[in-house]
Amino acid sequence: MPNFENARSIILQNISLLGTEKVPLLESLGRVLSEDIIAPWDLPLCDNSAMDGFAVLTSDCSHTPIDLKVTGYIPAGGAITSSVEPGCAITIMTGAPVPPGCTAVVPVEETKQVNDTVTIKAKVNNRQHIRFRGEDIASGSRAVTAGTVIRPAEINMLASLGKTYIPVYQKARVAILSTGDELIELGETPTPGQIINSNALSLAAAVRQSGAEPVLLGIALDNMESHREKMIEGLKCDAMITSAGVSAGDRDFVRDVLVELDVNQLFWKIDIKPGGPTAFGMKDNRPVFSLPGNPVSTMVTFELFVRPALLKMMGHQKTIRSFVKGILQEAASKKAGKVNFIRVRIEKKDGRYLASSAGEQQTGILRTMVTADGLAMLPLEATLIPAGSEVDLLLMNNVDMMTE
Numbered sequence: 423m424p425n426f427e428n429a430r431s432i433i434l435q436n437i438s439l440l441g442t443e444k445v446p447l448l449e450s451l452g453r454v455l456s457e458d459i460i461a462p463w464d465l466p467l468c469d470n471s472a473m474d475g476f477a478v479l480t481s482d483c484s485h486t487p488i489d490l491k492v493t494g495y496i497p498a499g500g501a502i503t504s505s506v507e508p509g510c511a512i513t514i515m516t517g518a519p520v521p522p523g524c525t526a527v528v529p530v531e532e533t534k535q536v537n538d539t540v541t542i543k544a545k546v547n548n549r550q551h552i553r554f555r556g557e558d559i560a561s562g563s564r565a566v567t568a569g570t571v572i573r574p575a576e577i578n579m580l581a582s583l584g585k586t587y588i589p590v591y592q593k594a595r596v597a598i599l600s601t602g603d604e605l606i607e608l609g610e611t612p613t614p615g616q617i618i619n620s621n622a623l624s625l626a627a628a629v630r631q632s633g634a635e636p637v638l639l640g641i642a643l644d645n646m647e648s649h650r651e652k653m654i655e656g657l658k659c660d661a662m663i664t665s666a667g668v669s670a671g672d673r674d675f676v677r678d679v680l681v682e683l684d685v686n687q688l689f690w691k692i693d694i695k696p697g698g699p700t701a702f703g704m705k706d707n708r709p710v711f712s713l714p715g716n717p718v719s720t721m722v723t724f725e726l727f728v729r730p731a732l733l734k735m736m737g738h739q740k741t742i743r744s745f746v747k748g749i750l751q752e753a754a755s756k757k758a759g760k761v762n763f764i765r766v767r768i769e770k771k772d773g774r775y776l777a778s779s780a781g782e783q784q785t786g787i788l789r790t791m792v793t794a795d796g797l798a799m800l801p802l803e804a805t806l807i808p809a810g811s812e813v814d815l816l817l818m819n820n821v822d823m824m825t826e
């Protein structure tokens with residue numbers, strides 16, 4: 423039985439990259455760039471003004487104040503009509519190309535204009551307030567590196583370089599299969615003994631949140647044939663997640679059918695709680711995650727094992743959400759022999775994370791998952807963790823954000 427870190431390493435070692443595709447620029451948001459982007463032109467494309475003001479010759483302004491004759495006007499987007507001659511200045515707007523000869527721009531705030539004479543009042547430094555051609559990105563240089571996760575900043579850069587289609591890793595198509603005779607689909611009304619297939623939706627949401635695409639396979643009934651039929655479909659996707667039916671009960675068929683379908687099982691059971699019965703296997707290069715059915719276990723194991731794998735498939739280099747240190751506000755107890763992940767509310771106070779239990783911790787209590795901001799990891803052999811102990815926290819909510 424692997425421990426939690428080993429289990430995750432086994433999974434990640436087996437994950438290979440998906441293929442690549444080109445998508446319209448805006449669709450590339452959140453995706454991972456699969457090739458370096460080389461600038462096809464200089465940024466900026468020409469020397470231009472960084473201020474609204476006057477294009478001048480530095481040599482005219484060695485002693486200020488000095489009066490210059492205003493001989494032209496260049497708005498942003500405007501064309502250059504003349505060069506700056508000695509003793510003259512040209513009115514120029516931010517972003518407008520600087521005219522030939524211009525060696526400095528004087529901000530309008532440092533001038534006074536009367537008719538066609540402008541008085542330059544402040545000291546003028548050579549090259550001031552000019553954005554020079556290529557100073558941001560030179561043509562032919564690497565503007566964005568392969569492996570970068572595309573954010574609005576990269577979108578701006580790529581747009582500035584005229585890139586309409588962006589090479590990115592494909593989105594993983596992730597099959598989601600729920601198992602159990604007790605399940606009904608959302609929209610139907612459960613009778614006692616039935617439960618709504620909420621895991622499928624929660625997993626689909628988590629898959630989508632990780633940037634992948636869920637493919638809902640529905641419900642496999644508790645028999646081999648039903649599992650087989652659905653799993654054959656699921657194994658056509660880039661990855662498959664099953665929920666429930668992975669324990670040792672005589673109605674748990676997930677592992678048997680996966681074996682029958684040539685899925686190479688790499689582990690079954692991890693020394694964690696919740697999520698102990700998790701299994702993982704590979705069919706060719708497709709990972710198959712068999713998660714336990716309790717909604718809390720399903721969500722926690724997705725967080726710990728599935729998301730990093732999906733991110734890796736889609737080209738992400740940073741796949742594992744790191745733990746932060748926090749202080750447990752009240753004592754916790756557990757059995758030795760398993761790493762426990764308890765659901766906690768987390769507050770940030772004076773720069774420190776303070777964690778307190780989000781409520782009852784039985785795996786059947788979904789409510790506590792809703793009120794939790796994250797998970798606190800309680801070490802394998804610990805049995806009593808006193809209040810005030812430092813613990814590792816996995817943040818699952820924006821606890822760093824503030825209200826107003």
Ligand code: AMP
Nearest residue numbers: 600618619620621622666667668715716
């Ligand atoms: P099992 O591993 O099949 O014994 O399932 C464990 C428990 O998980 C069941 O008793 C159900 O309450 C719950 N469960 C299983 N599948 C789902 C599902 N798709 N959605 C919500 N809860 C589920």
Ligand code: MG
Nearest residue numbers: 601602666667
């Ligand atoms: Mg079941």
